[in-house]
Amino acid sequence: xxxxxxxxxxxxxxxxxxxxxxxxxxxxxxxxxxxxxxxxxxxxxxxxxxxxxxxxxxxxxxxxxxxxxxxxxxxxxxxxxxxxxxxxxxxxxxxxxxxxxxxxxxxxxxxxxxxxxxxxxxxxxxxxxxxxxxxxxxxxxxxxxxxxxxxxxxxxxxxxxxxxxxxxxxxxxxxxxxxxxxxxxxxxxxxxxxxxxxxxxxxxxxxxxxxxxxxxxxxxxxxxxxxxxxxxxxxxxxxxxxxxxxxxxxxxxxxxxxxxxxxxxxxxxxxxxxxxxxxxxxxxxxxxxxxxxxxxxxxxxxxxxxxxxxxxxxxxxxxxxxxxxxxxxxxxxxxxxxxxxxxxxxxxxxxxxxxxxxxxxxxxxxxxxxxxxxxxxxxxxxxxxxxxxxxxxxxxxxxxxxxxxxxxxxxxxxxxxxxxxxxxxxxxxxxxxxxxxxxxxxxxxxxxxxxxxxxxxxxxxxxxxxxx
Numbered sequence: 001x002x003x004x005x006x007x008x009x010x011x012x013x014x015x016x017x018x019x020x021x022x023x024x025x026x027x028x029x030x031x032x033x034x035x036x037x038x039x040x041x042x043x044x045x046x047x048x049x050x051x052x053x054x055x056x057x058x059x060x061x062x063x064x065x066x067x068x069x070x071x072x073x074x075x076x077x078x079x080x081x082x083x084x085x086x087x088x089x090x091x092x093x094x095x096x097x098x099x100x101x102x103x104x105x106x107x108x109x110x111x112x113x114x115x116x117x118x119x120x121x122x123x124x125x126x127x128x129x130x131x132x133x134x135x136x137x138x139x140x141x142x143x144x145x146x147x148x149x150x151x152x153x154x155x156x157x158x159x160x161x162x163x164x165x166x167x168x169x170x171x172x173x174x175x176x177x178x179x180x181x182x183x184x185x186x187x188x189x190x191x192x193x194x195x196x197x198x199x200x201x202x203x204x205x206x207x208x209x210x211x212x213x214x215x216x217x218x219x220x221x222x223x224x225x226x227x228x229x230x231x232x233x234x235x236x237x238x239x240x241x242x243x244x245x246x247x248x249x250x251x252x253x254x255x256x257x258x259x260x261x262x263x264x265x266x267x268x269x270x271x272x273x274x275x276x277x278x279x280x281x282x283x284x285x286x287x288x289x290x291x292x293x294x295x296x297x298x299x300x301x302x303x304x305x306x307x308x309x310x311x312x313x314x315x316x317x318x319x320x321x322x323x324x325x326x327x328x329x330x331x332x333x334x335x336x337x338x339x340x341x342x343x344x345x346x347x348x349x350x351x352x353x354x355x356x357x358x359x360x361x362x363x364x365x366x367x368x369x370x371x372x373x374x375x376x377x378x379x380x381x382x383x384x385x386x387x388x389x390x391x392x393x394x395x396x397x398x399x400x401x402x403x404x405x406x407x408x409x410x411x412x413x414x415x416x417x418x419x420x421x422x423x424x425x426x427x428x429x430x431x432x433x434x435x436x437x438x439x440x441x442x443x444x445x446x447x448x449x450x451x452x453x454x455x456x457x458x459x460x461x462x463x464x465x466x467x468x
Contacts (some may be wrong), residue, residue: 007066007237007295010041011197014240015206015227020302021153023244024160028039030305032161032201032455033244043130043202043234045209045227046157047236048149049091053220053342055084056145058177065382068388071120071141078117085113087176088152099163100156104250108155109155112148115176119144132330142215143160147174150205151222157203166211167202169248171390173226184210188229204230221283228286238311239295240245242302246385247281247310250326254457259466264308270324271297271409273443279327280311314358323421323464328405330453334433336374339398343370355393359386365433365445374434376447378405402433403453406445407460417464430456 003031003360039407041278047053054060055103057068057219088429092105123137123144151174162169171191175182181200182190187210195202208214214222221322224241231239248260269293275284290297291314300309318324342348356363360416365376382399390397418437421444425432434447 002021004130005320007235009237011043011234011236012038012041012240013043013045013227013231013234013236014242015224015304016043016047016242017244018050018053019244020242021157022050023302024095024157026165026303027242027293028098028160030302032166033164034071034253034305041198043197043204043230043236044157045206045230045313046153047206047223048152049153052088052091052149052152053146054135055087056149057142057234065264066145068138068142068145069373071124071145074124076445077120080119081113082118084148085109088113091152092156092361095156095160098160099281101163104159105156109152109295110387112151112176116144118271125374133275136308139213139216143209143213146215146222147176147205147207150174150207151176155203160199161201161203166201168198168203169195171202171204172206173208181211182209183212183231184214184226184234186206186210188226188233192230192233205354216285218285223283224283224286228282228289230293235293236295239290240298240300240428241282242300244302246301246304246307247299247325250325250457250461254454255461258460259458261368261465262307263310265311265313265316266316266324268312268314269440269442270408270410273314273406274325274327277327277404277406278329279311279330280387287312299338315468316410318409320468321411321414321417322409322468323412324408324409326405326407326457326460326465328403328453328457330403331379332376332402332404332447334374334376334400334402334447335382336396336398336400337390338374338398339394340371340394349373351393352390352457355389359383359389361386365434365436365447366391367436367447374446374447376402376434387403400433401449401450403450403456404445405448405453405460406443407464410442418444421460425456428452428455451453 055066058066067077067080071078088109089106092102096102110441123141127137151172153169158168158170187208206226206228218225246262249263250260252260266423269285271281271287274281283308297312298309337352361377361381363375363377386401430448430452432446436445
């Protein structure tokens with residue numbers, strides 16, 4: 001998409017996350033009805049209520065099994081769907097004070113659960129027949145299950161908004177009531193044809209049905225992908241993401257609210273660095289189309305509607321050289337190969353990468369010297385099979401539970417910043433096991449002992465952000 005096409009200042013596309021959706025009273029007050037002059041011309045792309053997608057698929061952080069796992073095993077999923085219906089109706093009851101018509105909302109839940117039973121029942125028979133690939137059928141089941149959460153929250157949102165005297169339209173992109181063989185882009189384009197955007201509030205599901213399968217490519221990042229594709233379709237002057245926190249210099253839970261400086265502006269490059277270590281301002285595959293289309297993204301705190309939040313643009317560079325954000329993770333493992341035969345051997349690391357790729361591992365950081373190569377990967381990507389194969393090929397294989405801490409900014413390519421960061425860690429008695437920085441100089445990455453993670457974040461935030 002070319003960036004020279006005009007943006008529409010009368011239209012806004014806004015993504016509302018699951019935690020914010022669960023506090024829909026605040027969404028109504030702080031977002032939908034907050035500015036009486038700007039009620040219409042807004043498209044809200046909504047996530048499922050907090051915890052619902054975990055119940056449908058699996059817990060995003062712990063991996064605890066949901067209905068999907070029961071379906072894959074072929075037992076218990078029908079009872080689990082009944083329990084899901086009860087929990088969704090319980091959520092409905094919590095919104096009665098916002099004027100949600102419970103009889104209408106509960107009937108919608110019954111309708112969608114009945115549809116899911118029908119779809120999954122048919123898939124169960126197909127699995128038993130062996131006519132189709134088990135993998136393909138299970139991926140289709142994930143699509144069906146995932147769509148329920150967003151359809152539920154979007155339906156409720158429209159009913160509540162209408163009950164407050166505002167014209168609202170439901171855009172259920174889950175496509176459960178049609179048999180159109182559209183791609184995701186085609187479904188979005190068709191859905192917006194003829195819609196009066198200027199005189200309605202549009203509530204769209206974060207899930208979009210498409211022939212390619214949005215879960216197949218993006219898995220749990222699908223709602224932000226829908227948000228991105230809608231933005232590219234209607235070309236708003238800004239695309240807004242509402243979250244329950246500000247994008248700050250560091251996690252307030254680690255450094256204290258008084259030491260977490262709200263980032264006023266940054267660029268898409270920085271957003272990519274954040275996503276790479278698990279702190280997603282926006283899913284990188286969702287951000288790229290908007291970056292190419294020249295659409296700025298604004299991150300806002302749902303509970304502070306008058307705060308401008310953070311504006312992400314393509315070309316922003318901070319006027320003053322400084323680190324904007326300190327982040328990282330303590331759920332990573334350093335995988336190091338030591339082998340004297342690699343010295344001077346052309347393509348030695350190609351064989352290592354082939355093994356890593358075959359085991360489905362992607363790395364966050366790579367560091368090398370004459371006879372060692374280290375890759376930093378997520379904990380859950382390390383398997384006994386991977387380690388066993390590497391040990392059979394290379395002389396010494398080290399697997400070390402670690403942490404990574406990153407100092408990120410749009411303008412840190414000046415002498416002294418790296419030295420200041422390293423000194424801050426040394427002063428806090430944090431040893432650096434690996435370090436990485438590319439020529440673009442937007443992120444300095446330090447691999448450290450896992451137990452030093454919180455100390456390192458505090459030290460870097462204090463030295464590079466608070467006292468910059």
